[in-house]
Amino acid sequence: MTPSPYLLVAEDDDDDFFLLTRELSKAGLKSVARTADGKATLEYLRGTGPYRDRAKHPFPDVLFLDLKLPLMLGHEVLQEIRKEPKWKALKVYVLTGSDEHRDRERIDALGCDGYYVKPLGAAQLAQIFPRR
Amino acid sequence: MTGSTRQTLPVLIAAPIGADANNTARILADAGIASEICQDLSMAAGKMNEDCGALLLTEEATASPECGLVRDVLANQPPWSDLPIVLIESSRRGRKTGNAALTCLGSPLAAVVLERPLHASTLVTAVRSSLAARLRQHQIRDLLHERDHLLGSLEAQVAERTAKLRQAVEELEGFSYSVSHDLRAPLRVLDGYARALAEDYGSRLDSQAHLYLDRISRAAQRMDRLTQDVLAYSRVSRMTLSLQAVDLDGLLPDVIEQYPTLAPFKASFDIHRPLGTVLGHPPLLVQCFSNLLENAVKFAEPDRTLKVVVRTRRKDDQVRIIVQDNGRGIDGDNLERIFGLFERAAPKETEGTGIGLAIVKKAVERMGGQIRVSSRPGKGTEFRLDLQAAPDGAPPASA
Numbered sequence: 001m002t003p004s005p006y007l008l009v010a011e012d013d014d015d016d017f018f019l020l021t022r023e024l025s026k027a028g029l030k031s032v033a034r035t036a037d038g039k040a041t042l043e044y045l046r047g048t049g050p051y052r053d054r055a056k057h058p059f060p061d062v063l064f065l066d067l068k069l070p071l072m073l074g075h076e077v078l079q080e081i082r083k084e085p086k087w088k089a090l091k092v093y094v095l096t097g098s099d100e101h102r103d104r105e106r107i108d109a110l111g112c113d114g115y116y117v118k119p120l121g122a123a124q125l126a127q128i129f130p131r132r
Numbered sequence: 133m134t135g136s137t138r139q140t141l142p143v144l145i146a147a148p149i150g151a152d153a154n155n156t157a158r159i160l161a162d163a164g165i166a167s168e169i170c171q172d173l174s175m176a177a178g179k180m181n182e183d184c185g186a187l188l189l190t191e192e193a194t195a196s197p198e199c200g201l202v203r204d205v206l207a208n209q210p211p212w213s214d215l216p217i218v219l220i221e222s223s224r225r226g227r228k229t230g231n232a233a234l235t236c237l238g239s240p241l242a243a244v245v246l247e248r249p250l251h252a253s254t255l256v257t258a259v260r261s262s263l264a265a266r267l268r269q270h271q272i273r274d275l276l277h278e279r280d281h282l283l284g285s286l287e288a289q290v291a292e293r294t295a296k297l298r299q300a301v302e303e304l305e306g307f308s309y310s311v312s313h314d315l316r317a318p319l320r321v322l323d324g325y326a327r328a329l330a331e332d333y334g335s336r337l338d339s340q341a342h343l344y345l346d347r348i349s350r351a352a353q354r355m356d357r358l359t360q361d362v363l364a365y366s367r368v369s370r371m372t373l374s375l376q377a378v379d380l381d382g383l384l385p386d387v388i389e390q391y392p393t394l395a396p397f398k399a400s401f402d403i404h405r406p407l408g409t410v411l412g413h414p415p416l417l418v419q420c421f422s423n424l425l426e427n428a429v430k431f432a433e434p435d436r437t438l439k440v441v442v443r444t445r446r447k448d449d450q451v452r453i454i455v456q457d458n459g460r461g462i463d464g465d466n467l468e469r470i471f472g473l474f475e476r477a478a479p480k481e482t483e484g485t486g487i488g489l490a491i492v493k494k495a496v497e498r499m500g501g502q503i504r505v506s507s508r509p510g511k512g513t514e515f516r517l518d519l520q521a522a523p524d525g526a527p528p529a530s531a
Contacts, residue, residue, distance in 0.1 A: 013317065013321075015321040015324070015325070016317070016320070016321065019321070019324040019325070019328065022328060068313050096313075097312070097313040097314075097316055097317050097320070098312035098313050098316055098360075100309060100312060100313075102309075118320055119320055119323075119324055
């Protein structure tokens with residue numbers, strides 16, 4: 001059995017974060033870190049600022065990226081991620097509150113591993129994490 | 133404007149013999165007409181501007197090579213201007229030479245030729261009539277200026293309003309983006325916690341409590357659908373369209389396949405191919421078909437197997453799309469209302485927001501078509517969408 005992937009959830013809304021982690025935990029995914037804005041998300045990935053200590057803040061396998069983040073929008077975060085070749089292995093799943101055409105076009109142009117309209121349910125999680 | 137203009141317009145006098153010029157100026161002054169003596173035609177040409185009332189010259193003056201300068205100024209007047217010329221002919225034993233002199237000036241139309249010997253009253257009358265004509269020209273000039281000014285301000289107004297309208301559209305788009313993200317967020321949370329409560333604490337709740345949770349969930353979901361439908365309606369109303377040839381035979385199966393609400397009923401849809409090609413906007417056509425077919429599914433008669441026939445009929449440059457079901461049908465009294473926003477002709481317990489058909493109607497109208505409906509309660513409903521046929525040879529697009 002492969003070890004449980006380490007997840008980073010970039011989500012500013014406490015309720016959305018709670019409901020997502022609840023679903024994740026039901027699916028057996030319990031290694032979850034959280035950032036609440038776009039800038040902090042990039043800091044986390046870069047291991048800078050409050051996230052210097054990699055033992056405490058391991059680089060994630062999977063990023064759940066909300067689109068409407070404070071300080072820096074989700075698609076801007078994704079844009080930065082795409083510029084960094086060493087983050088190529090990072091799986092990025094975009095979560096959005098509403099399926100807006102413009103959002104999807106921007107994300108499609110950057111490329112991601114999945115685009116989901118909230119809430120993320122058991123069915124979608126099974127799709128993202130097929131039987132580990 | 134007119135009074136003051138009349139007083140201030142001077143007559144330019146060009147006569148090579150100083151005595152002639154002075155005499156003429158005096159006669160005009162006696163009649164209350166201002167004048168200005170020019171030593172030669174080059175000076176006259178320099179002074180022939182908008183504010184000059186007329187040019188009075190003797191035939192002798194036109195013999196000068198500088199006549200060309202005056203001719204050029206006359207030829208290059210603004211459109212409203214035709215400076216009156218008063219030419220005093222020289223008397224050469226009865227030979228009329230005035231017209232030849234006018235030729236030197238480029239044959240101006242607004243010219244009077246006066247013969248010698250000249251009476252003072254004749255001169256004054258001719259100059260007055262020239263000045264009156266010049267005054268009319270100035271009135272026309274002022275009107276033209278006024279028109280240009282109005283046009284300019286009209287253009288500025290149009291530009292300003294266009295900018296405002298564009299800003300309003302941008303604000304509306306921003307607003308609908310916020311609505312779609314921010315207004316829906318609490319509903320998702322409401323529904324999420326109600327489900328979590330039912331799942332995590334379900335064993336401690338009795339059936340009544342479960343019923344309440346179910347109602348909370350359903351109300352939140354309904355509000356969410358309403359929000360989405362209102363947004364879809366506003367999007368259909370304001371989206372930029374480019375009508376193109378759309379192959380319905382390609383588009384319709386995709387709609388049925390891709391909509392989770394339709395795919396399970398695939399066997400109920402009887403599509404009479406070929407449907408043909410219409411002039412439309414693919415996303416709007418998808419919206420029309422999905423809403424109409426979802427409606428047919430929603431209002432199926434419970435005791436009958438649902439059957440929905442989709443066919444088209446070509447008439448001249450129009451394609452009529454017919455979507456006919458064997459569902460519950462709509463009461464005649466309600467038939468007109470079904471295309472209105474938030475209007476529902478269905479019983480209260482049927483799911484729906486009352487916006488779907490309003491979206492279809494708006495979409496069809498935006499593609500330059502129209503929609504009609506007829507129905508027999510208990511038998512079924514038929515929607516007819518008239519759209520323009522794609523011109524022959526136009527390459528069809530799919531959704």
